[in-house]
Amino acid sequence: MSEEIIKNIIVRENEDYIINMGPQHPSTHGVLRLEVCLQGETVKYIIPHIGYIHRGIEKMCEAITYQQIIHLTDRMDYLSAHMNNEAVCLCVENALQVEVPERVKYIRTILDELNRLASHQLWWSAFGMDLGALTTFFYGLRDREMILDIFEESFGSRLLHSFNAPGGLMHDVHPNFQKGIKDFITYFRKKLPEYDQLLTGNVIFQQRAKGIGIMSREKAIAYGVTGPSGRGSGFSCDLRKYAPYSAYDKVQFNEILYTEGDTLARYKVRMDEMWESMNIIEQLVDNIPEGDYTAKMKPIIKLPAGEYFQRVETARGELAVYIVSDGNKTPYRMKFRSPNFSNLFVMNELAAGGKIADLIAISGSLDLVIPDIDR
Amino acid sequence: MSSTSTIYDFSTLTGSIDAALHNWMSPGLVLTAELVLVGLIFLTFYALLGLFLVYLERKVCAVMQNRYGPNRVGPLGLLQTIADLIKLLMKELIPIRKADQFLFNLAPFIVIIASFMAIAATPFAKGLQAVDLNIGVFYVMAVSSLGVVGILLAGWSSNSKYSLIGAMRSGAQIVSYELSVGLSLLAIVVFSGTMQLSGIVESQADGWWIFKGHIPAFISFVIFLVASTAEINRGPFDLAEAESELTAGFHTEYSGIKFAFFFLAEYINMFIVAAIGATVFLGGWMPFHIGNWEAFNHVMDFIPSMVWFFLKTFFVVYLIMWFKWTFPRLRIDQLLTLEWKYLMPISLINIVVIAFIVLMGWHF
Amino acid sequence: MNMIFNYIREIFRAISSLWAGMRITGKYFVSPGQIVTQKYPENRATLKMQERFKGEIIMPHDENNQHRCTGCGICEMNCPNGSIEILTNRVPNADGKTERIIDKHIYHLSMCTFCGLCVKTCPSDALAFGQEFEHAVFDRKKLTKVLNQPGSSLKKEAKQ
Structure with a gap:
């Protein structure tokens, strides 16, 4: 953090105009509280206060078995529920040296990308709403509904689908799975250009986003900002490329990189990732191999004593799972490195010196999910 | 003018009522009775219009967003806003302990009175106008900008930080956009040579100013639309409310019927702005006439003048709603940039061009 | 002169970008058949999970x-x-x-x-x-x- 911001925070003056954005505020997307110090319309500094939705997931994990942990990870970053599940599953599978069937790998990758699409659609909707374009919210959610229907058909739930299990999947996907996805992609390929016409090209949007909240590559690395937010600053951090898991080594795709580092760049990364996600799904959806939906697992999983680590790329950045096991059926210690936690704290750097409206645009472009910060 | 002679003139109706009252009352009493009567009619009209506009807005935005909109209370949800009004009336008025009580309670009334006064000069149909001032345009401009006093008071007296920011934004916004609204209306005043609203309407008997006034009149219309949208604090210029930034801006602390006053005033203001725009640019109650096509003009005259007025007004209302539900909100500095760097210079140049056109007699 | 030209071009570009957005919302406004929401309690009989x-x-x-x-x-x-x-x-x-x-x-x-x-x-x-x-x-x-x-x-x- 720059010297001046730190000085501002330490030396609070009486005439500082401090407003509390949150815990109940329309655009903090959850129960995040930002203590914003203003000078007129200009933001002097912000202090994020977290912990309003702290549920102690890491501690709870120490008391339950590995199969039961899966459903808790849904509730961290609820918009990338599938990726969170997969992180734990991969970690457990690596620890047990289990080779999961090819079918599982393909389905997991498809679901990852579908989940990423759904998450980005919701982000687009909410981002437009943060900037005051209320109609985006309904268009985004309308298209997201198609993905949620695919999820519901196969897993029975729309948002928090604990569909992964250590060793594979809970059960096989629905027979309509492939058809539903293909229908969705043909539909969404037509709708995505509308998003651009409605918001991206809009001159007001361009002015609100261009050059706002510039994050340099160095800053992104220093704060550990990963995911689309980091890639908007030119920080090449796509784990799907650098540490491929599941079937990511079998598909061709580009890592989206923009070097401007402003709100518009972060926006464009996500918009392009939606196209890229559809490409990945199209490569996989026709080639799902036949086979078992799960590897053979013992009913009670006991990891051998030791430390295990696994990273995955969620819709918001790098989620890392770290398990310390003492050989019991429950982990001795479980630690999640959640992407939003790191992404949140760069906000002070980006928003200080801008207007209140810029603060909203920046927090929208970082795409924060508060339960993931607090865990 | 011959072509307008077939339009029903409401002044015969109002004149006969006036004469009848004079028969059995003293002139002083007649004046009082007429004031009360007109006041009552406007109050009723005002309330119904506000409710209908809220319904219309919700329905329009719903269809734009692939939704049904209100569809529960009454047929097509028509009674939804009445149900909402009853709810708002019954809600608790939350007292703010550290607020300036007098100003806090006064502010909603100032806002609503300002919009109420502006509606008085609106010509609804031929001869149907409460006050036909000879400086009508000027009067409407002056009165409608009174509302900002209410907004400033509301923001200041609520003793809330969000409200204060909202109020200050609104002050800066309305003071600057007032200029563009004035200049764009002035363009038509230059064309028609009168500030009287009925006179402006009469001058459009052979074609509306937006068609007669070449491109400059169209530019004025666009500037008027943009600037007046800003003046009534509606999206994309709703910085005073800016619900994603300031929760609800200047009326954060208001509840119940006091909030409803602000809400109603916003919608009535939208109607007034649309009515002024329709009157000045689109011919008000004047039917669609083309030069000297007598037969065509005659057919058009059969549509009552009131219908024409409301059609045009609601067209402008729809445009304003369309803006709100499409565009993102501007930032405060961009808002001022838009005014001082774009709208203001363009309308100044526009006025000069129009003056030149009028001097040369190039308009129809 | 170039500045004035840019100024005018900027305005036209802005207006056309705004019009592009309005075309989208306008398109949905005139096609109410695209409504995706459901009237929930009324469609209970046909609603199948x-x-x-x-x-x-x-x-x-x-x-x-x-x-x-x-x-x-x-x-x-x-x-x-x-x-x-x-x-x-x-x-x-x-x-x-x-x-x-x-x-x-x-x-x-x-x-x-x-x-x-x-x-x-x-x-x-x-x-x-x-x-x-x-x-x-x-x-x-x-x-x-x-x-x-x-x-x-x-x-x-x-x-x-």
């Missing part, structure tokens, strides 16, 4: 009021939230040995997270997901349900 929809946990009973639950307690053990409680009775069976049969299979809907572990791990397929989703009640005690119907008994062939 997906077959795998996880609405609640149920215990299917056949026409003889028989279920498959043996009361083994594996679902209770696997539930991460403690939303299943199993009360068993010990009764003598025909051979004279005492046998454990289920008395009450208590399911706390208010605690359930629909992870599906009970349904997946049940060795005798006694549990399933029901399609009911209208769970709103005025008293949360009503969310505690007994899944086995009164007077129901164990289906014998399920043990094979």
Whole structure:
């Protein structure tokens, strides 16, 4: 953090105009509280206060078995529920040296990308709403509904689908799975250009986003900002490329990189990732191999004593799972490195010196999910 | 003018009522009775219009967003806003302990009175106008900008930080956009040579100013639309409310019927702005006439003048709603940039061009 | 001169970008057939949830009021939230040995997270997901349900 911001925070003056954005505020997307110090319309500094939705997931994990942990990870970053599940599953599978069937790998990758699409659609909707374009919210959610229907058909739930299990999947996907996805992609390929016409090209949007909240590559690395937010600053951090898991080594795709580092760049990364996600799904959806939906697992999983680590790329950045096991059926210690936690704290750097409206645009472009910060 | 002679003139109706009252009352009493009567009619009209506009807005935005909109209370949800009004009336008025009580309670009334006064000069149909001032345009401009006093008071007296920011934004916004609204209306005043609203309407008997006034009149219309949208604090210029930034801006602390006053005033203001725009640019109650096509003009005259007025007004209302539900909100500095760097210079140049056109007699 | 040209070009570009957005919303405004929302309570008769929809946990009973639950307690053990409680009775069976049969299979809907572990791990397929989703009640005690119907008994062939 720059010297001046730190000085501002330490030396609070009486005439500082401090407003509390949150815990109940329309655009903090959850129960995040930002203590914003203003000078007129200009933001002097912000202090994020977290912990309003702290549920102690890491501690709870120490008391339950590995199969039961899966459903808790849904509730961290609820918009990338599938990726969170997969992180734990991969970690457990690596620890047990289990080779999961090819079918599982393909389905997991498809679901990852579908989940990423759904998450980005919701982000687009909410981002437009943060900037005051209320109609985006309904268009985004309308298209997201198609993905949620695919999820519901196969897993029975729309948002928090604990569909992964250590060793594979809970059960096989629905027979309509492939058809539903293909229908969705043909539909969404037509709708995505509308998003651009409605918001991206809009001159007001361009002015609100261009050059706002510039994050340099160095800053992104220093704060550990990963995911689309980091890639908007030119920080090449796509784990799907650098540490491929599941079937990511079998598909061709580009890592989206923009070097401007402003709100518009972060926006464009996500918009392009939606196209890229559809490409990945199209490569996989026709080639799902036949086979078992799960590897053979013992009913009670006991990891051998030791430390295990696994990273995955969620819709918001790098989620890392770290398990310390003492050989019991429950982990001795479980630690999640959640992407939003790191992404949140760069906000002070980006928003200080801008207007209140810029603060909203920046927090929208970082795409924060508060339960993931607090865990 | 011959072509307008077939339009029903409401002044015969109002004149006969006036004469009848004079028969059995003293002139002083007649004046009082007429004031009360007109006041009552406007109050009723005002309330119904506000409710209908809220319904219309919700329905329009719903269809734009692939939704049904209100569809529960009454047929097509028509009674939804009445149900909402009853709810708002019954809600608790939350007292703010550290607020300036007098100003806090006064502010909603100032806002609503300002919009109420502006509606008085609106010509609804031929001869149907409460006050036909000879400086009508000027009067409407002056009165409608009174509302900002209410907004400033509301923001200041609520003793809330969000409200204060909202109020200050609104002050800066309305003071600057007032200029563009004035200049764009002035363009038509230059064309028609009168500030009287009925006179402006009469001058459009052979074609509306937006068609007669070449491109400059169209530019004025666009500037008027943009600037007046800003003046009534509606999206994309709703910085005073800016619900994603300031929760609800200047009326954060208001509840119940006091909030409803602000809400109603916003919608009535939208109607007034649309009515002024329709009157000045689109011919008000004047039917669609083309030069000297007598037969065509005659057919058009059969549509009552009131219908024409409301059609045009609601067209402008729809445009304003369309803006709100499409565009993102501007930032405060961009808002001022838009005014001082774009709208203001363009309308100044526009006025000069129009003056030149009028001097040369190039308009129809 | 160039500056003025840029100024005017900027304005036209801005207007055309705004018009592009208005075309989208305008297009949906004139085609109300594209409405995607549903009138929910009215369409109850035609509203059908997906077959795998996880609405609640149920215990299917056949026409003889028989279920498959043996009361083994594996679902209770696997539930991460403690939303299943199993009360068993010990009764003598025909051979004279005492046998454990289920008395009450208590399911706390208010605690359930629909992870599906009970349904997946049940060795005798006694549990399933029901399609009911209208769970709103005025008293949360009503969310505690007994899944086995009164007077129901164990289906014998399920043990094979």
